[in-house]
Amino acid sequence: MSVNVLRMVLCLIVALSAGCVTKAPEWPPYVVDNMWIPKNALVGTRDSRSSYKVFYTVNMCYPAKDLISEMAKTMTAKGWRRLSLDPVNPSIELKLNHALGPDGNWSHGVDPNMVAGYDWREFWEDGDKNVIHYVFKYKLGENEHIENACTLSGYTSYMSAEQVHALLKAFQEMPITPP
Numbered sequence: 443m444s445v446n447v448l449r450m451v452l453c454l455i456v457a458l459s460a461g462c463v464t465k466a467p468e469w470p471p472y473v474v475d476n477m478w479i480p481k482n483a484l485v486g487t488r489d490s491r492s493s494y495k496v497f498y499t500v501n502m503c504y505p506a507k508d509l510i511s512e513m514a515k516t517m518t519a520k521g522w523r524r525l526s527l528d529p530v531n532p533s534i535e536l537k538l539n540h541a542l543g544p545d546g547n548w549s550h551g552v553d554p555n556m557v558a559g560y561d562w563r564e565f566w567e568d569g570d571k572n573v574i575h576y577v578f579k580y581k582l583g584e585n586e587h588i589e590n591a592c593t594l595s596g597y598t599s600y601m602s603a604e605q606v607h608a609l610l611k612a613f614q615e616m617p618i619t620p621p
């Protein structure tokens with residue numbers, strides 16, 4: 443193998459491994475300090491195109507009560523307030539999962555790829571109206587029951603108050619057409 447080929451292979455390995463880095467990019471400290479990510483989460487990707495998002499998976503069996511409880515305690519301790527309704531879709535008065543009973547309630551549905559699963563969604567707001575959105579999901583294979591699900595995928599998204607305001611304005615300006 444020539445030296446040039448070896449250099450190209452090494453460069454490719456370095457380039458590919460750089461895409462797998464789970465270290466937080468250069469995000470504002472306030473965002474990094476306030477985003478709660480589950481312990482032992484395998485962080486897959488981070489995105490900051492429209493908001494700050496972290497995608498991950500966790501080995502946590504349904505119904506993940508300890509994980510949800512840890513999230514709530516941590517966010518409350520940081521001064522964030524748990525919301526009962528989606529702040530970017532207030533016209534859809536759909537209560538968030540934790541507000542659907544004493545222990546909350548996972549939502550069952552089918553995603554656009556026709557994969558059945560159970561979702562948990564939460565929104566948290568700080569005193570400046572910034573919002574952190576949590577989404578957890580158990581995807582079920584064919585003939586798989588939720589009681590046996592132990593791979594939880596999720597993401598955490600941070601939106602500034604300005605981003606939330608812009609989304610609200612965009613929704614308000616959307617024409618509503620009757621069915």
